[in-house]
Amino acid sequence: MTEQTMETPMIRVKDLCKSFGDLEVLKGISMEVKKGEVVCIIGASGSGKSTFLRCLNYMEIPDSGKIYIDGEPMGLRKTKHGKWVKAHSKDIYRMRAEMGMVFQLFNLWPHKNVLQNVTEALLIVRKMKKLEAIEAAEYFLDKVGLIDKKGEKPAHLSGGQQQRVAIARALAMRPKIMMFDEATSALDPQLVGEVLEVMEELAKEGMTMLVVTHEMGFARHVSDRVIFIDEGVIAEENTPEGIFTNQKNPRTKVFLSKVLHM
Amino acid sequence: MEFFDVKLIWGQSGYLAVGATYTLGLTFLSMFIGMAIGIIISLGRMAKNFLVRALASAYVDVMRGIPLLVLIIWFYFGFSMLIDYEFSPLFAGVACLSLKYSGYLAETFRAGIQAIEIGQSEAAFSLGFSKIQNLRRIVLPQALRIVIPPIGNSFVSMLQDSSMVMLVGIWELMKRGNSVANSTLKPFEIYTTVGIFYLIMTISASRINRYLEGRLKLIR
Numbered sequence: 219m220t221e222q223t224m225e226t227p228m229i230r231v232k233d234l235c236k237s238f239g240d241l242e243v244l245k246g247i248s249m250e251v252k253k254g255e256v257v258c259i260i261g262a263s264g265s266g267k268s269t270f271l272r273c274l275n276y277m278e279i280p281d282s283g284k285i286y287i288d289g290e291p292m293g294l295r296k297t298k299h300g301k302w303v304k305a306h307s308k309d310i311y312r313m314r315a316e317m318g319m320v321f322q323l324f325n326l327w328p329h330k331n332v333l334q335n336v337t338e339a340l341l342i343v344r345k346m347k348k349l350e351a352i353e354a355a356e357y358f359l360d361k362v363g364l365i366d367k368k369g370e371k372p373a374h375l376s377g378g379q380q381q382r383v384a385i386a387r388a389l390a391m392r393p394k395i396m397m398f399d400e401a402t403s404a405l406d407p408q409l410v411g412e413v414l415e416v417m418e419e420l421a422k423e424g425m426t427m428l429v430v431t432h433e434m435g436f437a438r439h440v441s442d443r444v445i446f447i448d449e450g451v452i453a454e455e456n457t458p459e460g461i462f463t464n465q466k467n468p469r470t471k472v473f474l475s476k477v478l479h480m
Numbered sequence: 481m482e483f484f485d486v487k488l489i490w491g492q493s494g495y496l497a498v499g500a501t502y503t504l505g506l507t508f509l510s511m512f513i514g515m516a517i518g519i520i521i522s523l524g525r526m527a528k529n530f531l532v533r534a535l536a537s538a539y540v541d542v543m544r545g546i547p548l549l550v551l552i553i554w555f556y557f558g559f560s561m562l563i564d565y566e567f568s569p570l571f572a573g574v575a576c577l578s579l580k581y582s583g584y585l586a587e588t589f590r591a592g593i594q595a596i597e598i599g600q601s602e603a604a605f606s607l608g609f610s611k612i613q614n615l616r617r618i619v620l621p622q623a624l625r626i627v628i629p630p631i632g633n634s635f636v637s638m639l640q641d642s643s644m645v646m647l648v649g650i651w652e653l654m655k656r657g658n659s660v661a662n663s664t665l666k667p668f669e670i671y672t673t674v675g676i677f678y679l680i681m682t683i684s685a686s687r688i689n690r691y692l693e694g695r696l697k698l699i700r
C-alpha cells in the first residue's frame with residue numbers, strides 16, 4: 219500500500235503522454251509538486267497546459283504514464299497479479315473531490331444561486347446535512363468576500379465575483395490541491411486583481427497549488443517554482459527568479475520575450 | 481330537415497365529452513412514457529460507445545419515419561399475431577403513441593441537453609460528481625426548462641394523433657364521434673362538434689404551455 223508522509227509529494231507525474239488522434243499534445247511529462255508548494259505552468263497557447271491539468275484529475279484520460287496524488291495512483295489500480303488496470307469510477311470521483319479545479323470561464327451553475335453553487339457538492343458528494351453545508355459554504359463565501367451576494371444568481375455578478383464564487387465552491391470541498399486553469403484570462407483587466415488576491419491569500423495559507431497562468435507577475439512573485447511547457451515537454455523548470463532572469467533554455471527566453479513585450 | 485341540427489349536438493355532447501377525457505388521459509399517459517423512453521434514447525444518441533449511438537439513432541429514424549397508422553397495424557395486428565398474444569386496446573394504443581413520439585422527444589431532449597454548456601458538467605465532475613449525479617442535479621433541471629416549449633408542441637400534436645388509436649378499439653373522442661355519426665347519419669354536425677372538442681383541448685394546452693414558458697424564463 220502507499221505510505222503517506224511529509225515527504226510524499228502531493229502530486230507526482232511520471233512520463234505522462236496524451237494525444238488527440240494524430241496530435242501528440244503531451245509527450246512524456248514528469249514532475250512533482252510538494253505539499254504546500256505553489257507551482258506555475260506557463261507556455262504558449264495550444265501547448266497542452268489545460269490538457270495536462272485535466273489529465274491530473276482524469277477529466278482527460280492519459281494514453282500512458284502514471285499520476286500519484288498524495289501517494290495514491292490516479293485512475294489506475296494494480297490487480298492481484300501486479301497488472302495496472304483502470305480504477306473504479308468511485309475511486310476516481312473520490313480523488314477528484316480532493317482536487318479543486320478553477321476554470322477560465324468560471325463554469326458556475328446558472329440555475330442555482332451563489333450559496334447553492336457552493337453547497338451543491340457538499341450535499342451531493344460529501345453528503346453533508348443541509349445546515350452543515352450552508353455553514354461551510356458561508357464560511358468560504360465570506361473568505362472570498364462575497365457573503366452578501368449569497369442569494370444572487372451568478373448571471374447578476376461580475377466576472378471577478380463569479381470566479382471568486384467558483385474558488386469558494388472548490389475550497390468548500392477542503393481539497394488537498396487547488397488547480398487553476400487560466401483563472402483570470404477571461405476577466406476584464408480591472409477585475410483580475412481581486413481574483414489574484416484571493417489566490418495569493420491561499421498560497422500564503424499553505425495550499426498546494428498548480429496554476430496555469432499568463433499572469434507573469436503572479437508566477438514571479440507568488441509561486442515557488444515555474445514550469446515552462448513547450449511542444450509537449452517540460453522545456454524548463456526553474457525558480458521564478460531563474461526563469462525570468464536566467465533561463466536555462468533559449469526557448470523560454472523567446473516565449474517570455476513574446477508575452478512580456480506585447 | 482335542418483341544415484345544422486343543434487339539438488342533436490346537445491344530446492350527444494355528454495357522450496363525446498367522456499371520449500374527450502379518454503383522449504386527454506391517453507395523451508398524458510403516452511406523453512409521460514414517451515418522455516421516459518425519449519430521455520433514455522437521447523442519452524444513447526450521445527453515448528461514447530459507437531454501437532449504442534448507432535442503435536439509438538436508428539431507433540429515432542425508424543420511429544420518426546413510420547406513419548403512426550402503420551405502427552399501430554404492425555403492433556396491434558402483426559406483432560400480436562406473431563407472438564400469438566392479444567394486447568389490450570389501451571396497452572396497444574398507449575404503446576404505439578409513446579413509441580412514435582419517443583423518437584421526436586429523444587431529439588428534443590438531446591437538443592436540450594446539448595444546450596447546457598459542457599463547462600457546467602466539467603465543474604461538477606471536477607468536484608467529484610458521478611455521471612448520474614451530474615445529469616440529475618445540473619444538466620436535466622436546466623434542459624427540462626429548455627425543452628418545455630417543444631414538448632408542449634408535441635403534446636398538442638399527440639392530442640390529435642391519438643385519434644388514430646380508435647383503430648384498436650379505444651372509445652376515445654374520435655371513435656365515439658365516428659360511431660355517433662354513423663348511427664345518426666349526421667356526420668357534419670357530429671364531426672364539427674368533435675373538432676370543437678379537439679380545439680378546446682389543443683388551445684388550452686398551448687395556453688398553459690406559453691404560461692409555463694414565461695414563468696420558467698423568469699426563474700433563470
Ligand SMILES: Nc1ncnc2c1ncn2[C@@H]1O[C@H](COP(=O)(O)OP(=O)(O)OP(=O)(O)O)[C@@H](O)[C@H]1O
Pocket residue numbers: 238241243261262263264265266267268269270400
Ligand atoms: N478534446 C480534444 N480533442 C481534440 N483536440 C484537443 C482536445 N482538447 C485539446 N485539444 C488540442 O490539444 C492541444 C492542446 O490544447 P490545450 O487546451 O491543452 O492547450 P493550452 O496550452 O491549454 O492552450 P491555451 O493557452 O490556449 O488554453 C490544442 O491543439 C488543442 O486544439
Ligand SMILES: [Mg+2]
Pocket residue numbers: 267268269399400
Ligand atoms: Mg488552456
